[in-house]
Amino acid sequence: MPTSTSFHFPKQLTSLSGGWRTYFLAALRMTDQPTVKLYRGFGTATQITVQGHVLRRSPLPQQHYQQRFWTNMIDMIRLFLVRPMAHVEVRLQGTTICAKTDIDGFFRFDWSPDTPLPSGWHPIQVELVSGSADKQSTPVGVSDVYVPHQTQYGFISDIDDTFLVSHSGTKLKRLRVLLFQNAHARKPFEGVVVHYQALSLTGTTPNEPNPFFYVSSSEWNLYDYLSAFLHKHNLPAGVLMLSQLKQFSQLRQTGQDKHLTKLDRIARILSACPDHQFILLGDDTQADPHIYATVVKHHAAQIRCVYLRQLGSVKKPDVIATVAAIEAAGIPCCYFKHSAEAMQYSARIKLI
Structure with missing residues (x-):
């Protein structure tokens, strides 16, 4: 610190x-x-x-x-x-x-x-x-x-603790990682890059990849930092939609608020790509389960599947209930611990 x-x-x-x-x-x-x-x-x-x-x-x-x-x-x-x-x-x-x-x-x-x-x-x-x-x-x-190319699918992914190890559930750990590790030193979760690369090409070709949008509660201050991470690890090229700019005095609160504005950003993406079926990717440490359930409630016709990464040692009861609600709406939902599980699920529902 x-x-x-x-x-x-x-x-x-x-x-x-x-x-x-x-x-x-x-x-x-x-x-x-x-x-x-x-x-x-x-x-x-x-x-x-x-x-x-x-x-x-x-x-x-x-x-x-x-x-x-x-x-x-x-x-x-x-x-x-x-x-x-x-x-x-x-x-x-x-x-x-x-x-x-x-x-x-x-x-x-x-x-x-x-x-x-x-x-x-x-x-x-x-x-x-x-x-x-x-x-x-x-x-x-x-x-x-x-x-975006006229492909069947589009992807909306959170960043912190969805594919970038960030410790968002613990404010001090997140701040320590941000301060002491540069964009090239940060690590993605094991297997996540291969999964994202496969998803970007599902049903299409490298010349016309599926569109990726990275929607995060991280601030616009981190735009270049996150862009460098995406490029370093060959994650699919995409559009970043970040949160309100912060000043130095607010550094300790980085990534800790403005979660609900993600709904507005996701809605703009869905509106801009009405012919795409979207896959939502997030994690269980912050507001993603609730936000994605709300997206499914209002835009079910445009949502193909939801993925939620489990960060703790056990699955959270409230997230399990949210997953059940998403599935009850007819949308497949994968609550997984390791990216290998997510890839197996993608293969099972014919996304890769």
Whole structure:
């Protein structure tokens, strides 16, 4: 865990000015220049959701991963030293589509392309059009938008303790893992990568994989961190839908709230992909069983199956009851301890 001195660090940073401030930010590999942080978007050929943040202070991209205690801790802390820019305007380059950021610097808008987009990934750029003091250089965010292929299935997966070992049920353990292990040092559960890779290709081909959406209570601060983990372990490329940005003072509460907003994010995905049958993947440590049961209740026609990973030594009675309710609605549900069990279940119901 960080020391008490570490938790006073943002006050020290705030009190710095001039050259010392610039030097200190450079040492931390941070910038106080306005930055447009653009995330992967998604939608249909004719309607795309674009979202991101505008930040007045943000970390520079991580280039190296070193297994050093203090280096990893500082790299994580700087993700929570961000400062958002509220009520500034951004524009999708090449269009007149604009949006304003909220109090957290977050923006989201819908884009209807002049020409329908084919399935796959497409580059986009969003620029800051108000709020930048530097008129010579316009901050621009670069990312992609995803139009799912016309496959039968789609997948919505939680992250922490669903495929990434995170100890979410214990706040101090989760914080310790976050602070002291970088994205390349973190581990997936045994067998989960093989299972996800198989699911991504069920009923289709590598050129047209099933869409994956990663919906988590982890904050947008961790977007690059989680993206690096997905890439490192060759998990299916997909769209991350994370939770509200947090400040440094809230680091100890990372991943511990905003669970119910997952319902809204899942509903947007289902609405954007009405022709796909979705498989929901989660675990039994937080709110996933209840959330997925609610999704099944309201969207049963679009749900093919539910998977819930068991984290403790025994199955939880309340989760067993939730599984029974899901199955009573006619939706298969697998409550499993090891990924090998989940793969066997997938084969049994002909998902792989």
